[in-house]
Amino acid sequence: MGEKDLFKLTLACLLALIGWVNPGLAADVADCCKQLYKNGEYEQAFPVCCEASEQGDSHAQFILGKMYYFGKGVQQDYAKAVKWYLKAAEQGYAKAQNILGWMYNFGKGVQQDDTEAVKWYLKAADQGYAKAQCNLGWMYNFGKGVQQDYAKAVKWFCKAAEQGNANAQYGLAVMYARGKGVQQDDTEAVKWYLQAAEQGNAKAQFNLAVMYARGKGVLQSGEAAADWYYKAGLSYLKEGKKDDALRCVERIKDLKTALHLSVPNAFLADKLLPKLSD
Incomplete structure (x- = not known):
């Protein structure tokens, strides 16, 4: 302007x-x-x-x-x-309901209260607000402010994931990978990890690399694993998580030394390492 x-x-x-x-x-x-x-x-x-x-x-x-x-x-x-x-x-302003739930969830400006957090998350989630649906999924997953219920966690993760919420896509992938609240399904886990990973979710990128390294739900590939570990490392650095980024460097190296996979892009470990000191 x-x-x-x-x-x-x-x-x-x-x-x-x-x-x-x-x-x-x-x-x-x-x-x-x-x-x-x-x-x-x-x-x-x-x-x-x-x-x-x-x-x-x-x-x-x-x-x-x-x-x-x-x-x-x-x-x-x-x-x-x-x-x-x-x-x-x-x-009834959904964004406000969600952030108010978050304030209660983490005790910001108010006494910490998970039950009150769930109350406000639910109000926003019922209006279709994806962030609140995702937050509610985590509350059910961990049993915070509500009785632990993996099936309900999956329900809310799914609603948010289908709207493109990367954190919910990651959460849903974890549920499929571990068979919590849903039948265990590595292929479905990979599907959701990929959607979250493509949006830059570091945890999803890391877990997707693990799936490629182990050949779970996808054809085993050292090259693809290295590529996703590298992307995860860059994402972790953006979040200021250097220890997690270093773990990605080590995982890339392990693909060849520990898992004996063909890794034509193993150089990504050396490319990522200097960035930790930037």
Whole structure:
């Protein structure tokens, strides 16, 4: 957005705040809040979003919660983030319900409470929100805030996975690989690992490499295994997980020395190793 357009938007928002809006300049206060936040104009967005939130706009309340959570345009305050996430969640805003569940899940700005986390995850999941469905799957998988139930974990992972959620695709693959809540099926596990791996999920990339190395659910291939270990290593480095990346280097080397596989791309280990010190 150019300076002229930004000036017009800011002016329109100021006019909206005092109740004098020129229809040719902008929409209402809530729209100004959303646009300023989207443009990264956090200090300008904060008072506008506060006004829109007080007026009851759920999207603005969600944005205000994010501003407090990340400290954008205002001092970071998890408790206030929870306050605004809750207001939006109570209006049925799925994204807010999911993040509120996460806040309870990890005790951010509120006392840690897995049962309350499940409550909010479920509300968002029932609306079809994939991230919440995935989170709910993990809660059932580990028995956190709810009785452990692998079949229900699979149910929710599947719903989210079919929407393209990489973390859920990984979770569903694990369930098939281990035969938890579903009949054990390496081929199906590979299918879901691959979908998550192609989206850059490091754990899925690593596990897919393992499947190729062992020939489980797929034709055994040292070359394919090395390729996925390398990709997993790069993904782990992006996440700052150097120990996991180093494990990928060691696994590539083991393909030839321990598993005695043909690995024409074994050089990927040497290519990945220097990146650990970058």
